[in-house]
Amino acid sequence: MYVSQLEILNYRNFKNFTVQLKPVTQIIGENNIGKSNLLDSLGLIFSQEVSFFKRRMLDISDFNYETILELKKAILDTSIEPKNISYPKIVIKATLKDWDLKQEAVITDWMSNSDFTEATLTYTFAPISSFDKIEEITLQRQFLQDYEKEIGPEEFKKIPQSEILILINFPISKYHYRIHGGNQNESLANAYHLNQLKFELLDALRDAKSELSASRNNGLLFRVLNANEETDYQDLKKRLVGLQRAIEQNVAISGIKNRISEQLDKISLSTETSNNVVDLIFSLPNVSDLLRKLSLIYNDNPIKIERNGTGRNNLLFISLILSFIEDPERAQSTFFRIVGLEEPEAHLHANLQNHLASNLEGLIKKEDGTYRKDIQLILTSHSNHITTKIDFDNTVVLHYKNGNVQAHYILDGFGTTAEEKRQVNYLKKYLDSENVNLFYSRRLALVEGISEKLLFPLFYKIQTGETIDQSATAVVNVNGLAFKNFLQIIVNGFHTKCLVLTDSDIGTQSENRAQELKNKYDGVNEIDIQISQLSTFEKDLINCNKSGSGKTILCKVIPIVRPNAGKKYVEELGTNDIDIEEYFALIEDYKSEFALQLSLSLTEDQSGFSIPKYIEDGIKFLDPLM
Incomplete structure (x- = not known):
């Protein structure tokens, strides 16, 4: 099973956005284009982590800015009747397909098409049913009218519209979220079934050091270790038998007990039912206490995680989560898991990036080359090394078009003709880490x-x-x-x-x-x-700079490119204009060197160059x- 389509309405920089997803999808694009927002939107539906539960109650800043602006401008325009103004809602809809029989038992109630091949889960953040928008709009308009009377119409007109819009309240306290399955908006998704679906996010700002120690309940290592049943660790407790007896026989501990008793005799009285004798008892730890004492070490000469370089810890962090999700036989049942991996290249040199990227896709493939149905991998990257190692068939680019974010798979639109196949092969070869x-x-x-x-x-x-x-x-x-x-x-x-x-x-x-x-x-x-x-x-370049300041620059460059012939040419040229063909003949076999030297010269001084x-x-x- 995998999320085949994601639709996002009014969430952060996505105003009205749709993207097709695959079992493995690489998402690339410029900074601030919405790659992290896309992963977060999936988390609002699928994550079972406490942090995401809290995030489901969104803030005003989670709304698309243009959407909020349009609402406030409509409220400001008193010619628009309140009944014709709608408060925006955030909608995130995930379409699931290609499930197995076990997964079908979970998603049956969420079927969304007539042939039962698709299911949908939809997160909605919208005003509660009791919200009275007409009353709210009327109150906001009355507030502005009262403010205008307070400071006077002339002063009010001087206030920029942007500042007036800030005065208009957005009733975020009247909003609430819900997750429903299928096409019936009133059908809430069963919490038990939702819990069978997971979302793991390895975000770009991950704190690898703290996550690789089990001392915190919400740390990654503790969650991985604690995923097994307690009986799997029961044999560890056998090693603690006899520890209480050893504690009682320890000389140092006995001395401490005696000194405490002596002090108690001085400040407390013995009674018929109690005396001042103290003892130390060892409380047998439970499994979680034992697990919290564990942390990862790495390499033949192991050192503490805190002493590792950030690159090594980043690889450990990625390996830890992937080892957890890659084991389909683990005791803790999960029918489907999405893994969001942000910027796996963090702190890694180029060779390691290439090696990591070459193996990422294979992590969720079976021996026969088909994808596992219990895992979907979505990764984002700014690394040219990683980008070019993932199959371009699975690479989608986020880009702006007409002011809105759109998604485009690199090889979308290419058909199966011989010419188109040749073009695809060319692109796969020449879209290297630079291009x-x-x-x-x-x-x-x-x-x-x-x-x-x-x-x-x-x-x-x-x-x-x-x-x-x-x-x-x-x-x-x-x-x-x-x-x-x-x-x-x-x-x-x-x-x-x-x-x-x-x-x-x-x-x-x-x-x-x-x-x-x-x-x-x-x-x-x-x-x-x-x-x-x-x-x-080159001839056009020479033609528009054959005289004046441009000539001076070209005459300065040619002796560097052709020390003998170039120097002789400049001396013989004198005050005449540069002859295009003669100058070109000097550089025809030295074009790259000419371009380099000209670029260095223009970096210093380009005045008069055409x-x-x-x-x-x-x-x-x-x-x-x-």
Whole structure:
């Protein structure tokens, strides 16, 4: 069994969001896109932990900000009748499918389709049934009217709307949560059946040191150890037999007892029923007391957890929880468990990240290669090493489109034709730890080679005043002419803006290629194809800087790239303009070195340097505010 679809309404940054999930799903995307919020939303339904029970009573900050703003603006607008204003509710709906016979006994009451192949659980946080919204809205409007009278209409008009909206109360105390199964909202999910479903979250801010010691009841190690029956540890108690006798015979303890008795004789009186003799008794500990004394050690030369590096403890922490959930024969019955693993790369170097990622998927697979039905793994990551090791079929990207968060599987939209299969194979090969950055950005620039990749970020900053990182722009070198493979991802539904910078190749056998590419994607609003005026990027660059300050910069660079020929060329050039073909001939076999030296020179001083027009137009497409 697994959660096949998750729908989220008005929860944090999700206003109206739907994502398909798989037995193993990797979720990636830029910071603050909602990866942690997605995992938390699952916890509101499936977690049995005390911390999540408390979280189910949400705060105002858990509501989507725009939703609250829309409500307050509606209340402020007195032309809208109170009966036409609705207070928002948070709804999180999880669809389950592909269960076995044992799991079917748990989810039978939650069936939600006519052929009984799907079941749903829905968390709702909404006003209680006795809440009178008309009365509440009337009170809020009256409060504002009274305040306007108090300070006067003129002063009231001076208050910004944003501050007035803050004055409007949101009745969070009138809200309550419920979890129901199936499509009948009034049918509450049975608590006993809900308890058979679990959610384990290894969050990004996990405290590995404290979790790896059993001294705390809610610590991970204690929960793992305590999951077994007490009879499994009964043989440990046999080791304690005779300890009371040993305590009585210990000289040091006997001395302490005698000294206490002596002091009691001085300050207390013996009676017929009592005397001042004291003793020490050993209380046989119960199983939980024994378990709290345990903690993990690691390696051939074991040391305390507190002395381990954070990376090693992180691996121990992940291994501990995975070993717990991986054992399907454990005594504590759980019919289904979701494991949310946030940023497994924390504190790990690249080789360990690669090794961990290569084995994650196998943790919940059976020997025949099929997925186990009792575990679903959902992980989030910012690591390019981990991202590229998980199958792209299981990788979903969260991204903004038209102001809302949307989900897109990397390989969504690719069919089964020979051409599409070739494109998928290409992407799996070339979406490496560098190029996968395109999925963490809001804008994308595809370039033909290393020269454009080195120089485009500088051109972007010269033109916009921002770095490509500040504007969340990724630059991907497609190594020649593989634009279509990357552009198909955009066509299939990912990203908002993608710029392509390509050479015109005028005078060559492929001179029609660039225009054909432009024609093919002219109808796609998210894609802009910009073609060099001359045959190559470098020639356009030389052409717009053949005189003036631009010439000075190019003449400074060429002797570094070609110490002999370049120096001779500059000396012979004198005050004449740079000849495009002659200069290009000097750098044609040294393009990457030329781009590197030019980028270093422009980093120091770019005054008077001109950017080719087709690149300027492309940057304007990416940043329309320019």
